[in-house]
Amino acid sequence: AMTTACVALVIATLASCAPELAHGADAIKLKNLRDDFTTSAVNRCEACVAITHAEMMHIEHVKSTRLVVAGTKTVESGDIQVSELCSSAFGGHRKYGFRMVNDVKRLVGPGLNMFDFIEGAVSDRLSVERQLKTRCDALMYTFDDFDVVETRNEAYEEAVKNSTDDATEAQKLSAMFMKLIKKNCVEHTNECESVDSFISSVQDDVNKLHETVEDAKRELVDKTADDDDKRVNVTIAKAMCNEHTLSDVACSFLSSELLSAGKAQIQRWHNYTGEAHKYSVRVAAAYDTAPDENDVDFDGDKEELLVEAMLNITSLRANYSMLSAELNFETTLAIKPGYHVAVHNLAYAYKDGEKFTEARDTLEPALDESKAEGLDTVTLAESWKLMCEIEHKLDNTESAIEACKKAIALDNRNFDALRLLAQLHMVNFFTELHDIRSMDNTTHGIADRQRDLTVLLAQAKTLFTSALTLDPVKNEIAQLGMVLYFEQAAEEAALQLFTREQIGALMKARHTCANTDLGVDGVCSDMLELAANHLLKMGLIAIGSDALQMSLVLDGSRVHVWRNLGFSYMHNGNFKAAEVAFDNAKKLDKTFKIDESIQALFKRGLEFEKKIETDQVTTKWSEPRRPNKSERDELQAQLLAQLSTLSRSHAPHDEL
Numbered sequence: 001a002m003t004t005a006c007v008a009l010v011i012a013t014l015a016s017c018a019p020e021l022a023h024g025a026d027a028i029k030l031k032n033l034r035d036d037f038t039t040s041a042v043n044r045c046e047a048c049v050a051i052t053h054a055e056m057m058h059i060e061h062v063k064s065t066r067l068v069v070a071g072t073k074t075v076e077s078g079d080i081q082v083s084e085l086c087s088s089a090f091g092g093h094r095k096y097g098f099r100m101v102n103d104v105k106r107l108v109g110p111g112l113n114m115f116d117f118i119e120g121a122v123s124d125r126l127s128v129e130r131q132l133k134t135r136c137d138a139l140m141y142t143f144d145d146f147d148v149v150e151t152r153n154e155a156y157e158e159a160v161k162n163s164t165d166d167a168t169e170a171q172k173l174s175a176m177f178m179k180l181i182k183k184n185c186v187e188h189t190n191e192c193e194s195v196d197s198f199i200s201s202v203q204d205d206v207n208k209l210h211e212t213v214e215d216a217k218r219e220l221v222d223k224t225a226d227d228d229d230k231r232v233n234v235t236i237a238k239a240m241c242n243e244h245t246l247s248d249v250a251c252s253f254l255s256s257e258l259l260s261a262g263k264a265q266i267q268r269w270h271n272y273t274g275e276a277h278k279y280s281v282r283v284a285a286a287y288d289t290a291p292d293e294n295d296v297d298f299d300g301d302k303e304e305l306l307v308e309a310m311l312n313i314t315s316l317r318a319n320y321s322m323l324s325a326e327l328n329f330e331t332t333l334a335i336k337p338g339y340h341v342a343v344h345n346l347a348y349a350y351k352d353g354e355k356f357t358e359a360r361d362t363l364e365p366a367l368d369e370s371k372a373e374g375l376d377t378v379t380l381a382e383s384w385k386l387m388c389e390i391e392h393k394l395d396n397t398e399s400a401i402e403a404c405k406k407a408i409a410l411d412n413r414n415f416d417a418l419r420l421l422a423q424l425h426m427v428n429f430f431t432e433l434h435d436i437r438s439m440d441n442t443t444h445g446i447a448d449r450q451r452d453l454t455v456l457l458a459q460a461k462t463l464f465t466s467a468l469t470l471d472p473v474k475n476e477i478a479q480l481g482m483v484l485y486f487e488q489a490a491e492e493a494a495l496q497l498f499t500r501e502q503i504g505a506l507m508k509a510r511h512t513c514a515n516t517d518l519g520v521d522g523v524c525s526d527m528l529e530l531a532a533n534h535l536l537k538m539g540l541i542a543i544g545s546d547a548l549q550m551s552l553v554l555d556g557s558r559v560h561v562w563r564n565l566g567f568s569y570m571h572n573g574n575f576k577a578a579e580v581a582f583d584n585a586k587k588l589d590k591t592f593k594i595d596e597s598i599q600a601l602f603k604r605g606l607e608f609e610k611k612i613e614t615d616q617v618t619t620k621w622s623e624p625r626r627p628n629k630s631e632r633d634e635l636q637a638q639l640l641a642q643l644s645t646l647s648r649s650h651a652p653h654d655e656l
């Protein structure tokens with residue numbers, strides 16, 4: 001149970017970093033704290049575990065940021081501002097709180113989700129998070145003598161060393177978490193007696209909860225099941241829960257089982273819907289639409305009949321799965337009225353089943369401030385994102401925009417909300433663009449409307465960029481390029497020159513430009529190049545390089561793009577790849593050569609990479625401890641100084 005609980009840390013979500021804290025004489029000492037954790041050794045240990053989890057996830061967040069900037073997850077001591085950690089992890093997200101477990105108050109939240117297999121109310125979220133924030137500041141002050149990155153790396157190396165050959169990365173991270181708890185909470189601070197004692201206390205409560213669950217199962221069977229099959233009669237159980245003739249634990253267990261069944265049915269619906277779509281494509285294909293004209297073997301066109309039959313069967317299965325999911329969620333709410341998870345899932349099922357009005361009417365009351373106050377911000381943000389999707393499906397664009405804004409305000413790392421809000425701004429942009437196309441420059445108010453278009457484009461650009469830092473998806477790179485393409489047109493006062501057909505083609509860019517061209521004068525390559533230049537300018541070098549590569553896949557004849565790609569590779573220390581890019585530029589243009597100011601550094605970088613390869617063969621080292629680290633840092637500093645003086649060449653896109 002402990003291992004299962006720790007694996008969940010891999011998917012924990014961390015909000016963005018807040019302003020740096022001031023450490024020094026005014027910092028609260030750990031031994032001087034007087035809070036809800038002080039009087040309980042178990043709670044004090046749990047608080048340290050929660051902060052250790054936050055520390056680990058903060059480092060993981062920095063690693064993911066490094067990936068989109070530098071194309072590597074390597075994190076060194078200078079990349080981590082430990083003072084940011086506490087504000088980002090405990091900055092009003094309401095993720096932690098107290099919960100009564102076997103009549104004992106236990107801290108629950110990310111890294112402490114061992115008791116999630118059975119429901120229970122979580123209280124004091126705001127006060128607990130404030131206290132954790134203060135306690136985290138005190139711990140970080142204590143840790144000033146230690147290198148948190150070094151501690152993390154040591155813990156990971158120990159975990160890998162003690163892992164089996166077939167251990168997954170999640171299992172290694174789980175083991176690393178245990179090592180970090182030992183270093184932070186036992187060796188450095190004595191907040192926990194030992195890791196074994198912490199695990200033992202958790203395991204004791206988990207075992208007791210399992211016994212409680214088994215008692216609840218027996219109660220449900222004894223009071224509701226038929227004598228023959230011993231299956232729980234949900235209808236009878238629901239009535240008994242409403243009449244309070246079943247225990248609260250039995251009713252909670254039943255609602256958990258119904259929720260799990262509903263989620264499984266939703267997954268089946270997706271699977272069957274996917275199968276049905278495949279069969280519908282075959283039915284629509286030319287060879288399946290009608291019996292063969294020359295049915296010489298008189299087979300009755302069995303292939304066509306079989307495909308239509310399979311389409312009908314998978315469609316029926318999909319519909320049955322969706323109705324079953326809805327029924328399970330509705331029954332859960334009949335047992336536990338207002339239970340937010342069930343409300344959200346029912347609205348989600350309605351949305352997937354294209355019952356958009358029912359979805360909105362189901363979810364809307366749950367988003368009322370008085371009802372949402374006890375929820376953590378990540379869960380609440382996900383529900384507002386769902387409402388954004390629902391309102392969009394109902395063509396209520398402005399309501400959808402407001403819902404997405406609320407989701408992002410609660411969790412600014414919600415990728416889907418960022419992407420959807422950007423797309424909604426573009427929906428408004430295209431609507432306005434179609435309206436002003438037919439106007440001339442003397443029309444009253446047209447200047448204000450054109451300015452509004454540039455604002456929409458700027459907002460979409462910012463949102464797509466933010467989304468890409470979380471997940472560098474090809475489609476989003478293409479959509480960013482589309483936004484920049486129109487932004488350039490707006491700067492050149494060319495928006496009104498687009499024909500309706502051209503606008504229609506450009507609107508398809510998000511679906512097509514990620515993999516192929518629109519077939520319209522190299523537009524996709526232009527868009528991807530614009531996206532690359534923007535991302536590189538923002539310092540997102542790795543995904544900027546991805547955008548350049550995507551552009552070159554569609555049009556490999558652009559010398560300046562090969563040049564920019566080479567510089568991007570150099571920026572991240574990948575000199576061999578840069579050499580390939582420059583060689584491709586030379587093949588296209590015999591006169592091409594890289595700038596003299598960086599020629600020597602480029603040659604030195606190639607030699608340095610060869611030296612790294614030699615060192616790796618002859619010496620065992622991990623990235624933070626590489627023997628030539630200082631030399632690498634010196635070369636990188638000189639290289640960045642030179643590259644910053646160069647301008648990245650780009651195509652003028654005169655066709656606009």
